[in-house]
Amino acid sequence: MNYSLHNLLEIIDNLVWGPPLLLLLVGTGVYFTFRLGAIQFLKLPLALTYLFTKEKNVKDKGDVSSFAALCTALSATIGTGNIVGVATAIKLGGPGALFWMWMAALFGMATKYAECLLAVKYREQDANGNMLGGPMLYLEKGAGQKWLARLFAFFTIGVACFGIGTFPQVNAIVDAGHIAFNIPHEVTAIVLTLLVAAVTIGGIKSIAGMASKIIPTMTVIYVTACVVILFNNASAIPSAMSLIVNSAFTGAAATGGFVGATIMLAIQSGVARGVFSNESGLGSAPMAAASAQTNSCVRQGLISMVGTFLDTIVICSMTGLALVLTGVWSMDIEGARMTTEAFSLGLNQSYGPMVVAIGLMFFAFTTILGWNYYGERCVVYLFGQRAVLAYKIVFLALVLSGAFIKLDMIWLIADIVNGLMAVPNLIGLILLRHVVADETKAYFDSLKQNLSEESTHVNV
Template identity: 35%
Template sequence: MEQIIKTFSDYAWGLPLVILLIGGGCYLLILSKFLPFRYLGHAIQVLRGKYDDPNDPGQISHFKALTTALSSTIGMGNIAGVAVAISVGGPGAMFWMWVSAIVGMSTKFFTCSLAVMYRGKDSAGEIQGGPMYFIIEGLGKSWKPLAIMFSLFGMIGALPVVNVNQLTQAFNDIVLTPNGVEVGLKSNLILAFVLVSLTSVIILGGLNRISHAASKMVPSMVLLYFVLVLYILISNYSVVPKYFILMFTDAFSANYYEGNAFMGGVLGALILLGIRRGAFSNEAGIGTAPMAHGAAKTDEPVREGLVAMLGPAIDTLIVCTLTALAILVTGVWETTSDNGVSLTASAFNHTMPVYGKYMLMICVFIFSISSLFSYAYYGAKCLSFIVGADKKHYYNYIYILSIILAATTPFSVMLNLIDGVFALMAIPTMVATLILAPKVVKESKSYFKRLKEF
């Protein structure tokens, strides 16, 4: 089973998908004349609530939409995903994650603008946004198979298997094993039961409860993580410049790459690894974030697109870079055989021997829990699109069962499964976005023209 899932994931992440995600993102950047980067200041003003109108259509504020989307992306992609990238690809993998994020900012701008531009209604008459709705509303009913393809893979992609798996690994490595507790199926099932109880309380309360929980948890956990990593960097300040430069130089030499070659070379494999881990981290082009941003209270699609594009900047350019530097400057990437969250824990333990790993455990716990909430909303929305809003609650039961499965399965299986499914979600999202992109550019010109008139 493990080998089948790995083959599926590697096949899905072939050259065509890389061209679609990165090539498509570059096309969007050029088409918009780098618009997302020119209006960063305006995006921050929108996020702060300067243009909020309680009478606008939608369910949640710009800030809550961003924190709901971020609570699913800032999580294991930043702690475990970066560690996987460095343990396989070395420091250079981070550079290609940055490239993926910069291109991803333009992709997020377009996909999330479309999520508001072409909102549809579910069977209960509630306004909804997301790739499945903008495919049908923007491209027409004949494109429905593409929307169904997104929703089917979206239901699997939204399962919290990587987060739960890594949270279980972190709890075992950081709390149980060092204190002499025997780790096994029994301890994993107890942890799964605790997670199921916590998650059930929030997800059964719907989007408002999810977004409220995320808007409280996300900013505080990012701040705590930021402070902890800053302490590691200050403690090892003498080697920070060396490793920062190594991220750039190794990106083109691939001296530390330890995986399989791609397109006949290690450099190609390193680029693919960076893009794959970047996509896992910021989800640009995958299509999950537009489902959260599509529920924002606004009648200006461009505003929501601008807020959404801040996601990859916060997520990959800031949080992932901090994790990478912490792992590199402490040297644990060369001295231990740890992988995933355990490698990041080793870095924290190296600089803060007594309490470091426990502080990371708090971050990991909150990162994982907040991700659990958002993904449940995404999956239920996909099921609602296929079978009707009155049956979407059934997804929560599948979701809760998957928590138990993930807590007792090897990490590589879970990571490859989600990687492969994300690739298949990206196809309908990117195809529809590339076709509808000129309409977003037209809407942007109209929006900024109106803005200058006020």
């Protein structure tokens, strides 16, 4: 029965993540890159400046600061995708999968900018006075496609409950706890469920507060550990980069426990795992962006696109290079064990596994919190505030059960619901492409005018 179910899920996964969705995902990013004048490259310095400066005279209502909103989005993106997902992608598609992760992320930054801009533009307050926004709002209010909005909300609840939000994160946490500290799976599952319940009761402010503390700290620790591995293997970096680029266009030959990969498998696994990690085009980050205290949808769009840069270009790259440099990618191991082995070889047999375990635990924990919030926003949109308690009970039950589902089944289910969630959101972005372009032009024209007036005033 399990074997036939697994085969069925593989068939569905290949259909969902076939060429049409890959083209739609990457194509949307390519379109916005050209339409917005390569905004993710030219305006990245400005976006980083906004990230560390407080906006003046904020009039629009919001629940949390722009930085806290970004940390909430990052809490949902920086997780197992960066540690286990990269390992899974390289295991399936070879080192070339990392190259396609980069491509998806670079173009995905423009997509993330567009979707978060629209989220702030079309947001509204719910019955409790909290901000409600995201693809379901801009699909309904902006594009006039209420059926697509409802479809998106339904798929998002599916992702929160059966995809990124629960099973992969819980499985990674219990595995990491067992590998590094020999903690029984059952104990970790119970403690994790209680912690998730304690934090999510406080809503967005509680989640954002937790994310604002954990994400920056753990990112610095994890990236520092990766830099040490790169430094210890500095002489091998050029050949590793060459292998990554060459494998992206030629496939990867079978070595050791590695089965070998075609170019299409490298592209498919790289893009799918890249989207799983940075969520560009999925429509999740806009729900966090909508909670930001800001006057400008463009400004928040710029801040939000930094999330994709940090998630994939920085953190996923670090993990991927560690896997390739240490040669672990070709060994007969998978998932968290693969990354753990790379850190064990690259750092130290004592400290390496501990860094991965602690990183996985904290990153995956905040991902669960972030996706709990996303699912809740969609439940409010579809069923109203009265359904939130029932949703939280179901969510916690799924967190508890996630420790006992097999890894290959987990990633298949997660990939399928992720892909289904992305489709209505991407359609919405295409329908509202002119709104994104017009808002962007108006904002930067106004910025130029203000700078010109300030310069004239100074000269006078």
